[in-house]
Amino acid sequence: MKNKIYQSFDAAMADVADGSVFMSPGFGGVGIPRNLLAALHRQGARDLTGVSNNTGTLDEKVDVGTLIAAGQVKKMYAAFTAPTHPSQVTPFVQMYNNDEIDAELVPQGTMAERIRAAASGIGAFYTPASVGTELAEGKEHREINGRTYVLEYPIHADYALVRAWRADTFGNLQFRMAARNFNPIMAMAARITVAEVEEEIVPAGELDPDKIHVPGVYVDRLVQIPPDGIWD
Amino acid sequence: MVAEKERLEREVVAMRVAKELPDGGYVNLGIGIPTLVSNFIADESVVFYHSESGVLNCGPLAEEDEQDIDLINAGGQFLQPVDGMAFFNTVDAFAMIRGGHVDVTVLGAHQVSARGDLANWMLPERGVGNIGGAMDLAAGARQVIVAMEHTDRQNRPKIVEDCTYPITGKGCVSLIVTDLAVLQPTPEGLVLKEVAPGWSAAEVQELTDARLIIAPDLKEYEL
Numbered sequence: 001m002k003n004k005i006y007q008s009f010d011a012a013m014a015d016v017a018d019g020s021v022f023m024s025p026g027f028g029g030v031g032i033p034r035n036l037l038a039a040l041h042r043q044g045a046r047d048l049t050g051v052s053n054n055t056g057t058l059d060e061k062v063d064v065g066t067l068i069a070a071g072q073v074k075k076m077y078a079a080f081t082a083p084t085h086p087s088q089v090t091p092f093v094q095m096y097n098n099d100e101i102d103a104e105l106v107p108q109g110t111m112a113e114r115i116r117a118a119a120s121g122i123g124a125f126y127t128p129a130s131v132g133t134e135l136a137e138g139k140e141h142r143e144i145n146g147r148t149y150v151l152e153y154p155i156h157a158d159y160a161l162v163r164a165w166r167a168d169t170f171g172n173l174q175f176r177m178a179a180r181n182f183n184p185i186m187a188m189a190a191r192i193t194v195a196e197v198e199e200e201i202v203p204a205g206e207l208d209p210d211k212i213h214v215p216g217v218y219v220d221r222l223v224q225i226p227p228d229g230i231w232d
Numbered sequence: 233m234v235a236e237k238e239r240l241e242r243e244v245v246a247m248r249v250a251k252e253l254p255d256g257g258y259v260n261l262g263i264g265i266p267t268l269v270s271n272f273i274a275d276e277s278v279v280f281y282h283s284e285s286g287v288l289n290c291g292p293l294a295e296e297d298e299q300d301i302d303l304i305n306a307g308g309q310f311l312q313p314v315d316g317m318a319f320f321n322t323v324d325a326f327a328m329i330r331g332g333h334v335d336v337t338v339l340g341a342h343q344v345s346a347r348g349d350l351a352n353w354m355l356p357e358r359g360v361g362n363i364g365g366a367m368d369l370a371a372g373a374r375q376v377i378v379a380m381e382h383t384d385r386q387n388r389p390k391i392v393e394d395c396t397y398p399i400t401g402k403g404c405v406s407l408i409v410t411d412l413a414v415l416q417p418t419p420e421g422l423v424l425k426e427v428a429p430g431w432s433a434a435e436v437q438e439l440t441d442a443r444l445i446i447a448p449d450l451k452e453y454e455l
Binding site for chain 1: 283284285286287300301302303304305306307308319320321322323325326329330349355358359360361362363364365366367368370371372398399400401402403
């Protein structure tokens with residue numbers, strides 16, 4: 001059997017080609033695969049499409065905004081594109097206003113469901129979210145049992161970069177508290193899923209099968225976060 | 233001048249909203265005044281707070297020296313661990329919302345229309361916006377309450393006949409609580425139900441773009 005454990009983040013990100021679609025989970029600063037994003041930044045792939053809750057923050061930490069600022073990303077799917085305060089201007093906002101990056105703004109729940117649809121072989125689905133708003137313009141609508149819904153399509157990805165709390169050698173993953181967020185569904189949706197792991201990767205059999213959040217079938221590569229890695 | 237008359241404090245607005253939350257209800261609070269609502273739940277009531285960050289039964293915020301890096305609410309604030317919490321992923325967080333399992337959401341707004349259209353995700357002059365979970369909440373929560381200041385920083389009315397900002401949801405708002413009044417959007421128009429102490433219906437109308445229908449039993453703000 002092919003060993004899922006990679007010795008470095010760089011090795012795990014080496015084959016990401018220009019033009020790839022990548023998913024990057026995280027919510028409010030937790031559950032972000034910062035080590036893998038740093039490696040993808042070093043690797044330098046360009047014309048990437050990113051799928052992430054937001055488009056980067058203004059803090060010094062590595063996030064999807066690091067790749068955006070480096071000009072590696074041509075398009076983002078996100079639920080948040082603006083910094084919290086109008087006085088703040090992220091690299092994304094600057095580039096967006098200069099037409100240097102494309103973005104599709106997606107309601108958070110719709111984004112999660114579109115990722116889940118990709119993960120589970122669903123061709124499309126109807127949701128009530130965004131009906132009547134400018135986001136629904138041009139989309140197929142349908143009335144079901146007296147309620148209007150809008151048709152939404154899956155978001156597929158080539159790579160999902162995820163941040164796990166615990167993992168075993170078969171790639172079974174566990175997450176901690178609110179750090180779970182988009183991690184499980186993104187892990188399930190991508191062609192190649194790479195997990196950076198906080199606690200020591202344990203031999204298969206040591207994690208309670210009743211407490212697995214992402215079964216190993218979805219996970220292709222594991223990298224242990226070293227002591228000098230990015231921890232917060 | 234009406235514009236300079238004293239208005240209610242944000243905490244009082246939150247206190248008034250708290251009265252609307254059902255005992256045992258599942259409630260999602262937005263950012264701003266809505267966040268304050270949890271401070272004013274009656275002692276004998278239990279309210280379960282839902283957060284899009286994947287946490288149910290959110291408790292008080294954590295003290296600075298007791299923060300757990302992985303335990304946050306939807307605003308990214310650190311929470312205290314409390315008994316009976318549950319954690320889940322983003323799909324589940326929104327299944328709870330869209331599936332009608334969240335009883336009430338309290339949101340802030342840029343504008344609300346007389347028929348309950350909500351605009352709270354984008355100011356067109358910024359060019360970029362933040363939807364977050366707002367469109368899912370507007371479409372899915374069983375009840376949407378807006379808690380906000382009655383006018384914006386330039387003292388322009390935020391309660392309008394029709395929203396001029398991009399909307400988040402159509403006809404979704406069932407109650408508006410502001411620092412001047414409590415109002416109910418209906419298919420017939422906006423009903424003024426309560427006014428802040430010292431304010432008359434005519435004065436509230438002066439700061440409201442939408443035409444008000446005065447409730448026959450108009451009351452002073454009830455806490």
